[in-house]
């Protein structure tokens with residue numbers, strides 16, 4: 176018998192989302208559904224996920240083991256949000272007002288607003304300010320089931336302020352149960368002081384920022400906004416080569432508004448992921464499908480910017496790309512942080528099935544971050560990151576639209592959300 180210190184008993188539906196990961200094509204529809212499913216863990220690591228009979232034959236709960244009643248509930252892996260701009264200061268509510276009156280995101284950017292507004296506020300904030308903001312946001316994310324969060328800098332755009340954002344992410348590890356995956360995004364935009372000499376900013380990134388951040392060990396990924404008016408394909412190639420040489424894994428904001436070829440480039444350079452892809456070309460779809468580069472779709476952006484255009488999720492999935500979903504939480508183009516809402520957007524606006532959207536928010540999202548050996552599915556050996564939702568079946572994750580179904584969140588085998596409220600260790 177295997178002993179366990181945490182047991183989730185008798186779930187009406189257990190979705191293990193078990194691999195192999197990533198899931199492509201038809202496999203993306205398999206959520207590993209077990210009726211009357213049980214899960215057990217020891218010291219934060221899953222030792223069992225399966226049927227009641229198997230549980231009774233193989234698992235022996237320790238005296239005093241935490242036992243949660245899953246009756247009437249749907250259990251699934253904690254959500255992995257593979258793309259957020261978490262550590263920013265300020266807000267853009269006033270600019271949102273302008274957008275409602277018809278201004279576009281690009282028009283705001285051309286007038287020095289948009290990302291630059293947030294750069295000003297973030298530069299003015301202290302490390303402690305950023306930490307406090309991040310903690311509140313992570314708590315909110317935890318309440319909607321996010322247990323692993325990729326988070327990027329990119330509102331400092333100079334060494335000191337990029338490092339400040341990344342230090343906030345580093346310090347969160349000791350203060351919050353969510354796992355943080357840090358990304359350096361000094362190539363989010365060209366800062367105002369370099370507007371008329373952009374090549375110098377590219378040089379600064381190559382010669383100073385990329386090597387310094389690498390030396391400090393503050394980020395695992397390098398990300399870049401490859402888009403007309405931001406960084407060109409050639410600049411992206413230069414910066415990605417420098418980042419790879421400095422030991423970073425690569426993420427690319429690709430083909431968000433214009434089909435520039437960012438997806439093709441991401442596949443070519445072996446990026447971990449290409450994200451957005453609202454305007455991706457047929458060639459880009461084919462290249463991603465034939466590669467290990469994940470396609471992270473961010474349907475919150477089309478929603479929040481009120482765009483008619485959406486990422487071609489169906490074509491990407493049917494071509495065989497490793498599709499994931501994420502929030503893109505940021506103050507300008509997607510001011511939302513709920514993965515259940517993103518899951519719904521995947522279904523309602525991208526034509527994904529509920530099962531595809533569930534895998535895209537869990538196992539495939541973990542794959543996109545290179546974390547699929549530890550999170551993203553409920554399988555022995557992985558972290559006990561589990562959600563209990565009070566819905567009659569998994570289809571209701573989308574069908575009960577606009578509602579947060581998450582009642583209990585277990586992170587590393589500890590209850591951190593109970594009855595829909597933040598609980599346990601801070």
Ligand code: NIG
Nearest residue numbers: 290400428503505506507508
């Ligand atoms: O992913 N596309 C670039 N960056 C963000 C937006 C950031 C912002 O507007 O502050 C995005 O959409």
Ligand code: FE
Nearest residue numbers: 258260428503
């Ligand atoms: Fe983004």
